[in-house]
Amino acid sequence: MREVKIVSKHFSIKDSHTLKVAKANGAYSNALKKAYKLEPKQIIEIIKESGLRGKGGGGAPAGEKWSLMPQDSDKPSFLAVNCDESEPGTFKDRQIISKDPHLLIEGILITCHAIKAKHAYIYIRGEYKQYQDILQGAIDEAYTEGLLNNCDITIHRGAGAYICGEKSALLESMEGKRGHPRLKPKQKECEWYFSNPTLVNNVETIASVPYIIDNGAEGYRKFGTDKSPGTLLFAMSGHVKNRGVYEAEFGTGMWDYIEHFGGGIRDGKKLKAVIPGGASTDILTADEVMEAKLDYEYLRSIGSALGTGGMIVMDEDTNMVEALKNLLEFYHEESCGQCTPCREGTGLSDKLVEKILSGNGSSEDIDELLEISDTMNGKTICVFAPAVSSVINSFIGKFRDEFEAYNKSTGAKI
């Protein structure tokens, strides 16, 4: 397996979060100087040509998103960097913030130059105090060195709601309101912060920008696949020997990745399943994992998604009914409550799986679970409910026998 380090290049260097060490390793140098010599539109073109995709879950082309920002608006433009990162299994952005915050700040400066923004916000969960402190320390150092003379960077602490990672909910929260997703416009347009044009991108996306400006679009396209160029930081948790965050180029085999970085399944057990992209992506069976490639297109082709690259690895002893119950508790807790199918559907699903787990369920309950799941699909403001629906369907579709094993009529509890 080929190892490629673009964003994680300095992670293993001692004190890599400090300005002194970051500068000694090239921060605020080539990429920033090159960017400041370019016109904003030229930078956007380079990002478009690089094929950089948003690394916060959706995988939308970053350059297309940047080009939605008006270049000659009489309103101020803003950048909002999404570091809400609240999904179980996803913890890669926190690695960037704790190991190389200056890479993120450099990416912010280049992005702000490209979209003509003078103020960037980094939205981070309130609970991540230790990461906020590291990040604020890095921002303060950059201010002291005069590196931010054209741009201000402010950390905005969220109150700890999963849905605030959804970009319009994030902006609602930044405006001081409840973090509720907004209805989507019919046509493509940028996001709006207090009615001002705003670009929302995730931490890793912005941290990838300095490399692209320094090495050119082609330099980035040397890695990954045609449609998913470059790399992603994959976060691996669960039943592997070496859990952690490791960078790999798109297109890498999923099992190669798990063996190479994770050391395979712990205690000599067999692989049973993997949730590939954070808690809201469809589960894959061991057979599917052996064939899977880590890129957006491949995972979509088998009915799942790359999401945030948060791989949750499960061994042969994992109880799939308990695993789904665990996820449903989370979904029910985190539904923002605006849409009835989501607010009620997550709670009803959770209760049904609880009933099945208690040994009082039946095949009809499993079918009812699928019916409730159907009501959550395609009828809500944001994609949270459809994602929950898809996860329920994948668990039952691939592991129905485990749900049936709790059937009270057979009593064959596993």
Ligand code: SF4
């Ligand atoms: S789908 Fe769920 S999380 Fe999304 S807006 Fe509706 S209630 Fe809120």
